[in-house]
Amino acid sequence: MQITNKHGVPEPLMALASRDYYSKGKATYSVTEIISPPRVQRLREIHDSEIQQDVSDMLWSLLGSALHVVAERSQVADHISEERLFLDIDGVRLSGAIDLQRVDGDMVDIVDYKFTSAWSLRADKEDWHQQQNCYAYLVQKVKGKKVRSIRICALIRDWSRREAAIKPDYPQAPIAMVDIPIWAYEDTEKFIRERIEAHRMAKVAADWGEELPLCTDSDRWVRGDKWAVMKEGRKTAVRVYDNSEEAIALAETDSKFNVVERKGEPVRCTGNFCGVAAWCSQFKQEISNEDER
Numbered sequence: 001m002q003i004t005n006k007h008g009v010p011e012p013l014m015a016l017a018s019r020d021y022y023s024k025g026k027a028t029y030s031v032t033e034i035i036s037p038p039r040v041q042r043l044r045e046i047h048d049s050e051i052q053q054d055v056s057d058m059l060w061s062l063l064g065s066a067l068h069v070v071a072e073r074s075q076v077a078d079h080i081s082e083e084r085l086f087l088d089i090d091g092v093r094l095s096g097a098i099d100l101q102r103v104d105g106d107m108v109d110i111v112d113y114k115f116t117s118a119w120s121l122r123a124d125k126e127d128w129h130q131q132q133n134c135y136a137y138l139v140q141k142v143k144g145k146k147v148r149s150i151r152i153c154a155l156i157r158d159w160s161r162r163e164a165a166i167k168p169d170y171p172q173a174p175i176a177m178v179d180i181p182i183w184a185y186e187d188t189e190k191f192i193r194e195r196i197e198a199h200r201m202a203k204v205a206a207d208w209g210e211e212l213p214l215c216t217d218s219d220r221w222v223r224g225d226k227w228a229v230m231k232e233g234r235k236t237a238v239r240v241y242d243n244s245e246e247a248i249a250l251a252e253t254d255s256k257f258n259v260v261e262r263k264g265e266p267v268r269c270t271g272n273f274c275g276v277a278a279w280c281s282q283f284k285q286e287i288s289n290e291d292e293r
């Protein structure tokens with residue numbers, strides 16, 4: 001990936017952005033890699049030299065890197081910071097870097113730092129569950145210790161004191177500890193094996209110039225159609241529904257209400273959050289299907 005510097009950001013920050021803190025070490029796959037869609041990973045590999053990102057768009061990943069450096073420096077008894085574990089499984093080497101492990105005899109408590117938004121914190125983060133349970137599996141398999149708890153230390157980048165005061169379901173502090181459910185050992189092992197196989201098949205397809213496995217709706221962050229009930233003189237919706245019937249029923253209760261349909265979309269593709277939308281035939285096909293409608 002080429003990192004550009006369109007806004008004259010100081011060189012040390014450029015160097016930090018260019019240094020890969022999330023290197024998978026001498027492994028075939030990292031945990032982060034296997035939980036992401038195979039199509040995205042392969043397109044990133046194929047188009048690595050063409051992908052451009054400006055350093056100014058990497059603010060949160062830069063702060064994430066800085067946090068990892070700071071965490072590594074802080075040595076506290078019975079706590080292991082930034083340890084990368086390796087495991088040979090099904091003919092490949094899998095690695096995972098764990099932010100923090102608190103060791104208590106044969107037990108380990110895992111903590112992972114994440115910068116996130118307040119909105120995102122309230123949604124169920126399936127990828128957090130997958131990633132952290134893979135780490136728990138590595139700890140159990142490599143170290144022979146039992147994982148007692150997994151928690152995310154969420155650093156909420158857009159936290160608002162005002163929102164916290166008026167909304168009871170809003171995070172009450174800019175740092176929140178989030179418990180992650182621990183999966184059964186066998187379920188995690190099955191999940192890891194399936195993900196490795198999916199990535200292996202995608203590699204074979206890429207090597208043979210065949211179509212890559214398609215991203216699923218969940219991979220593409222597909223947001224379904226919504227129906228917003230709007231009120232005259234108000235910019236935000238009174239209420240948003242997943243179906244038109246409920247929206248129409250509410251709109252009929254007040255002459256100032258009307259219903260506006262919001263078309264759904266694959267947010268990861270349209271916003272290029274995968275970074276490879278420009279080279280993705282699946283996304284191009286979808287755009288062309290939309291144009292024909």
Ligand code: SF4
Nearest residue numbers: 215269274277280283
């Ligand atoms: S553009 Fe969409 S379908 Fe294509 S790789 Fe990215 S997320 Fe997947």
